[in-house]
Amino acid sequence: VSLHELWLLFTHCLMLSLLAIGGAIGTLPEMQRFVVVERGWLGAADFTASVALAQAAPGPNLLVMPVVGYVAGGLPGALAALAGMLLPSSTLTLVATRWGSQRRETRGVRAFIAGMAPVTLGLLLSTGWLLSVPVVRTPVAVLLFAGTIALMWGTRVSPMWAIAVGAVAGAAGWV
Amino acid sequence: MLNPPRRPQSPRELFTAFTRMALMGFGGVLPVAQRELVDRLGWLQPQEFAEVLSVGQVLPGPNIINVSLMVGDRFFGLRGALAALAGLLCAPLALVLLLAALYKNLADVPQVAGALRGMGAVAAGLVVAMALKLLPSLARNPLGRVTCGVATLATAAAIGGLRWPLAAVLLGLGGSCCLLAWWRLGVKR
Numbered sequence: 601v602s603l604h605e606l607w608l609l610f611t612h613c614l615m616l617s618l619l620a621i622g623g624a625i626g627t628l629p630e631m632q633r634f635v636v637v638e639r640g641w642l643g644a645a646d647f648t649a650s651v652a653l654a655q656a657a658p659g660p661n662l663l664v665m666p667v668v669g670y671v672a673g674g675l676p677g678a679l680a681a682l683a684g685m686l687l688p689s690s691t692l693t694l695v696a697t698r699w700g701s702q703r704r705e706t707r708g709v710r711a712f713i714a715g716m717a718p719v720t721l722g723l724l725l726s727t728g729w730l731l732s733v734p735v736v737r738t739p740v741a742v743l744l745f746a747g748t749i750a751l752m753w754g755t756r757v758s759p760m761w762a763i764a765v766g767a768v769a770g771a772a773g774w775v
Numbered sequence: 776m777l778n779p780p781r782r783p784q785s786p787r788e789l790f791t792a793f794t795r796m797a798l799m800g801f802g803g804v805l806p807v808a809q810r811e812l813v814d815r816l817g818w819l820q821p822q823e824f825a826e827v828l829s830v831g832q833v834l835p836g837p838n839i840i841n842v843s844l845m846v847g848d849r850f851f852g853l854r855g856a857l858a859a860l861a862g863l864l865c866a867p868l869a870l871v872l873l874l875a876a877l878y879k880n881l882a883d884v885p886q887v888a889g890a891l892r893g894m895g896a897v898a899a900g901l902v903v904a905m906a907l908k909l910l911p912s913l914a915r916n917p918l919g920r921v922t923c924g925v926a927t928l929a930t931a932a933a934i935g936g937l938r939w940p941l942a943a944v945l946l947g948l949g950g951s952c953c954l955l956a957w958w959r960l961g962v963k964r
Contacts, residue, residue: 617836619941621949624837625902629934630941637938645895649882652894653874655901659797659867660804662837666868670875678872682864689836693844694856696834704829707960712833714916714960715953718923719945721913722930724906729935732899741896748900753907759802762897770893771886 601641601673606680608639609669613684616665620689622720624662628727631668641672644734651731656763662686740774781817786851786858792816793843793862802901804839804863812846819846839863917959918952926952 612634616627628651635641642650650671654664662685669681703709736745748762769775783789792811800807805828812819819827831841840860847859881887913923930948933939 615942619945620836621945625905627941629938633938633940645892646882648895648898649878649891650875652891652898653878654871655802655898656894657867657871657874658799658801659871660800660837660839660863662840663864663867663871667871667875670872671879675872678875682868685836686840686860689834690840690844690860693831693834693836693841694848694853697830697845697848704826704833707957709833710917711957711960712953713829714918714956715951716949717909717913717916718918718926719930719949719952721906721909721923722927723934723941724902724909725927725931726935728899728903728906729931731895731902735892735895736899741892744893744896745900745903748897749904749907752901752904759897759901762901763894766893766895766897767890768893770889770891773885773889775889775893775896 601677605639605641606673606676609635609673609677610680610684613665613669613681614688617685617688618692620685621716622723624660624664624685625727626720626723628664629723629730631665632730635668635672642668644730646671648731648734652763652766655759656767735775738775740769744769744775780820783816783818783850783855786847786854789847789850789855790858790862793847793859794866797863797867800839803905805842808839808842818850917956919959922952922955 616630619630620627632644632647636644636647647668650667651664654661654667657663665685666678666682669677669679673680732745736742744766748766751757751762752759766775783792796804796807796811809824813821813824827842827845828838831838831845834841840863843859843863844856847855847857849855851858878887878891882891914920916923918926926948930944933944933948934941
């Protein structure tokens with residue numbers, strides 16, 4: 601990848617960092633729109649695979665971004681994505697912590713949390729949808745997809761087990 | 776209080792504590808962080824953790840990242856914040872990039888490609904489940920259930936279907952919802 605492309609990835613992540621209201625996962629549709637649809641740095645299936653890799657490993661969900669960056673542009677891509685995602689929101693957090701803790705019961709802050717809640721939910725649903733499109737195409741994949749939702753919704757089983765079952769079923773050639 | 780509040784002795788201790796949390800956190804570190812910081816280490820009281828989390832949720836950026844920064848800052852200022860953040864990120868980043876490198880080299884092996892497709896289907900399911908778990912909290916939302924439902928579907932359609940830019944949707948839809956919530960919160964009083 602060229603320096604110019606790394607710069608584009610970095611600046612796009614700078615923006616995503618400030619838009620990450622519902623966590624890093626909520627910004628994935630925008631990341632997908634940029635790297636897959638607009639730039640074509642990787643395919644939709646590769647994008648879903650990157651997210652799956654990040655979910656399979658322990659650590660903050662934010663690490664999805666450097667993995668996408670890595671698959672798109674190697675180690676420089678990973679570092680550009682990570683630095684972009686961290687800089688703006690971390691700076692703001694360190695500056696605004698005291699401001700926020702004094703005002704968290706005010707009408708403005710409560711209105712912000714309440715107003716953003718349904719939007720966050722909508723973002724997560726679109727993320728799930730966009731991730732499923734390239735892979736959920738066979739009966740077994742549909743079963744894995746729906747089974748995971750049911751398992752996570754109804755039980756307290758660790759997501760690790762669901763991912764392991766998915767990996768085994770896929771490696772066996774059923775998906 | 777029976778037990779005096781405990782605290783980390785050095786930024787190094789913060790670093791190792793957050794590394795431990797990160798490596799235990801499959802599918803999100805936040806639940807582990809609460810268990811570790813409040814129950815095991817006793818660095819924060821339950822209400823202190825809730826306070827840190829609620830501020831972290833208002834600020835942009837992933838919640839667990841904000842929580843690590845605020846907890847580190849609380850004990851050792853900027854040095855502590857950076858130590859906690861580095862602890863949270865370093866080990867898992869190395870691990871996940873190793874996996875990504877393996878994937879890039881082995882993507883042509885049919886078993887690997889298949890395994891990733893299977894894991895992808897599960898990953899998509901995990902995100903949908905994450906969304907569904909937020910549903911109960913919407914029942915108490917001052918916007919009311921109908922408005923919440925409409926706003927959720929409108930967001931999903933605009934982002935997932937029409938592929939509108941996130942900034943526009945957050946500003947337009949999110950902004951309108953915040954204004955409506957502001958108004959409703961005022962009427963209730």
